[in-house]
Amino acid sequence: MSSQPLPRCRQHARTVVPLDCARCAVRDLAVCSSLPSPEADALERLVSSIELQPNGELARAGQPCRHAYSVTAGMLRVVRTLADARRQVVAFVTPGHFVGLSGHQVHRYAIEAVTASRVCVFGIEGIDELRRRFPSFEHTLLERACRDLDDAHDSMLLLARLSPLERLASFLVRLRQQLRIRADDPCVALPMGRGDIADHLGLTVETVSRSFTRLREQGVIALPDPHRVEILDHAALEGLASALH
């Protein structure tokens, strides 16, 4: 697998675990589903599976892009950080999604684990080989890139023009879509901290917190604890988020 040095800090160590595509929980969601099934063997040659602890790093800004990743469990964040520590969480990445392809030779973003996570690591040469051998693989990557681009455009509108309350409501709605939470299920788990949400929505932690309490005071949501939200009034929430649909 990787010939590239792993992040040094012990507490963020990544551990290699056996690859088991046959039992992959997100087989039909992941990019792998675009490969002919007997190619599972090829996959197991080109791909390795690793586990990350919370805040573990998959990639760091400035490193050459040598891998891309398919998330099978947990949640990652893609983070761009400026010299003066201003931060933007470009995306939260959940099981079934693919992350790490870039138009540049060098990573401009860090990819970190929000919670304990499991990802399949594709070497860039492996990806190139799969792209060459299986048009359906490249086709899928392009479709995903187009969807990611649409998502990024949505985020741009959110960041440029929505109020903090609208941003938070849109965030909750989009997160539920991303996690494929059923419409009648009132619960959303928020594995990430307020700081990550703030840096995702272009706000401060204080404003995020105040916006949560406003939603609670208005009876739109309940907050059993900071990491769990219950939607009490779906209509009101989607009204606030309506800007982004």
Add this chain to the structure above:
Amino acid sequence: MSSQPLPRCRQHARTVVPLDCARCAVRDLAVCSSLPSPEADALERLVSSIELQPNGELARAGQPCRHAYSVTAGMLRVVRTLADARRQVVAFVTPGHFVGLSGHQVHRYAIEAVTASRVCVFGIEGIDELRRRFPSFEHTLLERACRDLDDAHDSMLLLARLSPLERLASFLVRLRQQLRIRADDPCVALPMGRGDIADHLGLTVETVSRSFTRLREQGVIALPDPHRVEILDHAALEGLASALH
């Protein structure tokens, strides 16, 4: 060519002009360069060329996605508009760039001409055919999508965390890159109005205007007229824009 009704408003009419790939000014920049050269014939069967007047519409939010476009002259803008008229100019599209592919069946953005423009129109079936027949075409589309995604992520950081002055400086630097303006050439033409710049940078026209005059007062730029900028102090400009490189 298109079986889809053209925009009705006369003043924005698009006129079909003969396709002449052999003399295309952006042949080597455009996606077409990824096709084997004898396929120019296939192109001329699948593609038509049209001219747009300023503010002419290529696509409108809500329409089904039936075409994508390669810009050969002029400048387009990709615009998302909310019900209450809040607007976000997601991107300015310049010659050599490809626009219109989406992860959705229906356009969520309008594509409009900033200046008189010429674009090559690809029917979606034509694109699908080219993607199937020519892996290099799909490969190129994916690479472009990855670069567009990186760009959108840059914009997210800009919108979320930069000051108005930093946003404007970054905008000027990025526009120069996009237009491939030589580093020693001090001039930037700004075909778009202040409103478009404001809706691109998540500001108001007033703040954009004030930021321009601040850059002028600080001796960073000169403004012979509202649509022409001269860079007087490259170092200072890139210092302000350094956040995004």
Add this chain to the structure above:
DNA sequence: CGGCTACTTGAACGCGGTCAAACCGGGTGG
């Protein structure tokens, strides 16, 4: 010349950021 649009400039307001403190749950050690 008048009327229009786009841009610039000025003055006042208010939202979200900043700074500071309180709160809260979990973990450790005495």
Add this chain to the structure above:
DNA sequence: CCACCCGGTTTGACCGCGTTCAAGTAGCCG
């Protein structure tokens, strides 16, 4: 078991930046 600490979250008070509202200016066309 309680005291203490620590990081994350919430709440409060204040402030400044960018918006809002309004006026003024410049260029363009009939």
